[in-house]
Amino acid sequence: MNQELLNKLEHLTEIYKSGYWGSNVPEDTRPKNLDPNSEENAIFYTLPTALDYQRNSTTLWKSATATFEDNETSFVFNPQEVMNKDFIEVQAALTKYSLALQKNKQTQIWIRLCQTLVNNFNGKVTDFFAYFDNDIQKVRHYMQVERKKDFPYLSGKKLCNYWLYVMYQYTNLPLINTDQIYIAxxxxxxxxxxxxxxxTDEEVESTKVQDYVIKAWIEALKGTNYVPIDFQSALWLWSRNGFKEEL
Incomplete structure (x- = not known):
């Protein structure tokens, strides 16, 4: 590990924790009083993630929170209730606060994920993880290799790792092999x-840039006490704020 790089990363982490860039990573926008141990919390951080594609993440989580807190629309966070409703009702709830921007496609994605959870895991994200011993590697393999079509968008390379990172960061699930959560x-x-x-300049322009980034961070942090996701929020805010630094 390059000591200069490690010093830089630790410096960026200090800036992040100081609140200099603001404390808001998108997922910080969430309903009040959500218990990190609860199924409610786990499902809140799962279903909207599948809609986080080519859009402003902060706006997405604001829409998710508004949908969750409205008694008329909160049913969409209960997979069994979603399965009991017709398509138009689910669509109306998902579009009320612009949680679903592509009203047909994203409603279908949401319903399919609920169907997967209801049919296989008692409608619960916590049961899904428990079935795979809360093992990140087993969960990812099931989603990306065995049953990819059952997890539309959520099984994608970027979103799957982003979702696993969010579950690691915002729930109290007893996850194991968290060092296998790649940087999103x-x-x-x-x-x-x-x-x-x-x-490199060439790699950043490549269609395989995500693979290069994931590999680069795994290699860079080998032999240290850090894993790539330890720096996710600091790096994200650093870039979002135009790489401004001060402490």
């Missing part, structure tokens, strides 16, 4: 990785 290579993480010199 969205545009801000890609920019920050390039800024730090961990990927």
């Amino acid at each position: 290579a969205d545009r801000h993480i890609i920019r920050a990785t390039h800024k730090l010199g961990l990927i």
Whole structure:
């Protein structure tokens, strides 16, 4: 591990914790009084993630929170209730606060995920993880290899790792093999990785840039006490704030 890089990462972490860039990573926008041990919390951080594709993440989580807190629309966070409603009712609830922007496609995605949970895991995200011994590697393999079509969008390379990161960060699930949660290579993480010199100019323009970013962070942190997701929020905010630094 390059000591200069490690010093830089620790410095960025200090800036992040100081609140200099603001404390708001998108997922911090959430309903009040959500118990991190609860199924309610786990489902809140699961279903909207599948709709986080080419859109503003902060707006997504604000929409999710508004939908969750409205008694008329909160049923969409109960997979069994979703299965008991017709498509139009679910669609109306998901579009009321613009949680679903593509009203047909994203309603279908939401319903399919609920169907997967109801049919296989008692409608519960916590039971899903428990079935796989709360093991990150087993969960990812099931989602991305064995039953990819049962998890539309959520099984994608970027979103799956982002979701696992969110579950690690915002729930109290007793997850194991968390060092196998790759960094979620969205545009801000890609920019920050390039800024730090961990990927080349050529790689940043490649269609395989996410693979390069994931590999770069695994290699960079080998032999340290850190795992890539330890720096997710700091790197994301650093990039989002134009790489401004001060402490």
